[in-house]
Amino acid sequence: MTVRSGGSTLAPALWDVDAVVLDTDGVITDSARVHAAAWKDAFDAFLSEHPPEDPTQRRPFDIRADYLPYVDGRSRRDGAAAFLASRGLDPSAETVRAVAADKERLFTARLRENGVGVYPGTVRLVHALRRAGKSVAAASASRHARELLTRAGVLELFHALVDGGEAARLELPGKPHPDLFLEAARRLGVPPDRAAVVEDALAGVEAGRSGGFALVVGVDRTDSAGTRAGLARHGADMVVTDLGELLAAGAPQ
Numbered sequence: 001m002t003v004r005s006g007g008s009t010l011a012p013a014l015w016d017v018d019a020v021v022l023d024t025d026g027v028i029t030d031s032a033r034v035h036a037a038a039w040k041d042a043f044d045a046f047l048s049e050h051p052p053e054d055p056t057q058r059r060p061f062d063i064r065a066d067y068l069p070y071v072d073g074r075s076r077r078d079g080a081a082a083f084l085a086s087r088g089l090d091p092s093a094e095t096v097r098a099v100a101a102d103k104e105r106l107f108t109a110r111l112r113e114n115g116v117g118v119y120p121g122t123v124r125l126v127h128a129l130r131r132a133g134k135s136v137a138a139a140s141a142s143r144h145a146r147e148l149l150t151r152a153g154v155l156e157l158f159h160a161l162v163d164g165g166e167a168a169r170l171e172l173p174g175k176p177h178p179d180l181f182l183e184a185a186r187r188l189g190v191p192p193d194r195a196a197v198v199e200d201a202l203a204g205v206e207a208g209r210s211g212g213f214a215l216v217v218g219v220d221r222t223d224s225a226g227t228r229a230g231l232a233r234h235g236a237d238m239v240v241t242d243l244g245e246l247l248a249a250g251a252p253q
């Protein structure tokens, strides 16, 4: 049976779920690259001021090799600590706070200068899900998620939002723990085995998998074999390059 409602058609993978929880950075808004670039500047400054003892660990922060496994999807402090530890540096609370504060300053400056865009394929999918009677939530480790969704003009499309501020207030452990997504599903009133998670981060697909969600969709906007394989290995049931692929062929573009 094809779910046709309001003229839109969802891909079969979504027919059997009642709700979809979408990560924000890189899934709804094109802000993952802004986070990654700000982290690179902050970590490279730190590495040149505090070079690791082992010369092989002194190379600059690399967005593919370092951002994806250690920082993407994790809270500000968890991401900073994971990367520093990966280079053999002591992730003391003080060091983590200093690097995270530097990244925050760089991130907000970039955001002020360039603004943030939204992925049109995601907006089309969210409209189609709503027309099909499904609930939709946004979830993010970022404390900026509400601001980003508001600036992009899409906040009102979501029935619930759990962001980094909420996660801290509720003391939810960050991704790869599933708590952020479970809280979003709880707010929608849908059990995880009736809901899908959509994520671009390795820690995020892992969270969807360990949360027992019915479907975990990975998003790889670079369409690289390595990233797709990584997302699948960490728990994605399927990987798309754009969320428009979750609309059935023939659905309005």
Ligand SMILES: O=P(O)(O)OC[C@H]1O[C@@H](O)[C@H](O)[C@@H](O)[C@@H]1O
Binding pocket: 025, 032, 035, 036, 071, 072, 073, 074, 075, 076, 079, 104, 140, 141, 142, 143, 144, 145, 164, 201
């Ligand atoms: O510093 P913020 O805005 O609270 O964001 C925390 C994290 O949010 C995640 O969504 C990003 O993938 C990370 O790069 C970022 O560090």
